[in-house]
Amino acid sequence: MSRRALLACALALSLTTGCVAGTTTSSAPQTASAGRPFEGEVEFWTINLKKNYSDYITGLIAEYQRQHPKVKVNWVDVPGAESATKLLAAVASGDVPDAVNVNSVELGRFTPSLEPLDAYFDQAALADFQPNLVEPLRFDGKLYAVPWYNGGAPVAMYRRSVVEKAGFDEKTPPAGFDEALALADKVYQETGVHGMNSIPDVNVLRYYGIEPLSADRRTAAFNTPEAVTVLEKFKKSYDGKGIAPGAISKDIRSLPQSLDNGQVAFKPMANAAELLNTQKNAPDVYDDLVVTEPVKMSTGGYLLLAQQAFSIPKASTNKKAAAEFIKFFTNGVNQLAFCKIVPIYPSTISSTKDPFFTEAAGGDAMATARQVIVKGLPQLQYQPLGTDKDAELGEYFLEEVRAFLQGGQSAQEALDAAEEKWNQALAA
Structure with a gap:
């Protein structure tokens, strides 16, 4: 997502x-x-x-x-x-x-x-x-x-025929990621369809108000108790299959479970250009979609x-x-x-x-x-990261999050490892 x-x-x-x-x-x-x-x-x-x-x-x-x-x-x-x-x-x-x-x-x-x-x-x-x-x-x-x-600005996309079985009301869609996780879990419990493909990358942390970098952009700043809590929330949903198991794939263009192939129920935040792909590749899914406002940052805005x-x-x-x-x-x-x-x-x-x-x-x-x-x-x-290594830093963070979601390390260990990689890259 x-x-x-x-x-x-x-x-x-x-x-x-x-x-x-x-x-x-x-x-x-x-x-x-x-x-x-x-x-x-x-x-x-x-x-x-x-x-x-x-x-x-x-x-x-x-x-x-x-x-x-x-x-x-x-x-x-x-x-x-x-x-x-x-x-x-x-x-x-x-x-x-x-x-x-x-x-x-x-x-x-x-x-x-x-x-x-x-x-x-x-x-x-x-x-x-x-x-x-x-x-x-x-x-x-x-x-x-x-x-x-x-x-x-991003939008949210929901497969009406699936999410309504979990009590979804398009007039009051999830306002933040916590609500999106709760809906994802309920969707899977009620329908057997995975809720979403979202995993906690560094920008998801920003939606929780957690800054990724120090003010001078020289060191990582995301390794906080609040970030541990966020990662653990997503792990709980991942283990419960509210988040699709294939969400940890590195091939983000072709995730195993997707909205288009009918194995995911919604995207709480997406770019509208994705709608064109769904319209072309999965017209039945496109006709079933309801589009609403997406989840918001803790500030009430959206990250550009x-x-x-x-x-x-x-x-x-x-x-x-x-x-x-x-x-x-x-x-x-x-x-x-x-x-x-x-x-x-x-x-x-x-x-x-x-x-x-x-x-x-x-x-x-x-x-x-x-x-x-x-x-x-x-x-x-x-609010870009603002370094000349933004893509590299983002992948370093995801590597550790994927390992955490698969049970290879704790949330704190994932953040510690990502922090070390970021600081080494920023100092180079």
Whole structure:
């Protein structure tokens, strides 16, 4: 669940699925600052979009150039695995793009080479962006990026025909992981179907208010009595088969028991992009799903680990034109158009007011999910681990949790071992 949600989020953010035939007249691009003459050549970088979304991007560029005939936009699309490397090389050479798509996880390492955007994006220019998505892009009080799209707030998915036998009420779904564990156990007792695939990774601990790292990000901070209690709660459910036995598999893309194969009853937190896979691979399950708000953090919000954003390198020689193009490219109308052709979610408030997000025709699960997601966007809390070893640390933690769930060690031993691995990795 949490692991799978993160995977789905990564897939949505990298935009490796789906295709697009082009934009429509109902979603025609609009400029954010019509009538102002800008001049220059803007080199514009995106990440992994050309294969499936070329029509959308080229359509926006063509419209902007029509409105600003003295501006030439050169689009460069960079493979996702190479985006950070290529930007580092460009910065080192001094031959930089003018407007560059940056994954927020990578932003911190580039800020010394980026132009603060405050002089180009005043309060009016930022007014339509979700404040909780803008503020994390500031460092030392300066804005270094403008938000674009994200994987959205999570949703919860329940197989109605199964969970109702355990007394599930979709109007009051589990509000936290403790309630989700209780429901999982009851589902198995009443139906013989495993409740869920959730195991306590480091982000589940964060939902309980347990911080994974020290404030300076140099040492592990999760080894607490509270964390021991959390792990033991999940072990009890795992032993009782409320959590499916295959949840400990390292192959998180193909867990032995899943929602799609009918051996799991619900996901208390997932990325909505997973719904598309269920719709394609298990249409009977999809038709049986009820989508609700997911479990929440102890703060009442939802954890956001990454978002896509735009920055301007310091070495750019055409910052003004680049900033104006970014304003256009990320405005509410253009973000909405993008959301209609790929399962991503906007950083602009106006986009979420469209019927595409506010109406759920016929109770369709994906349409309902969009409503849940836009309601949750203001509660997203962007809190990555913030190290250059986030994936490595996460796997170290899971290795010890898997051993614990299988009875190979106690909860305290698992946390001790994970802490040691984290501190060694962070010190390297």
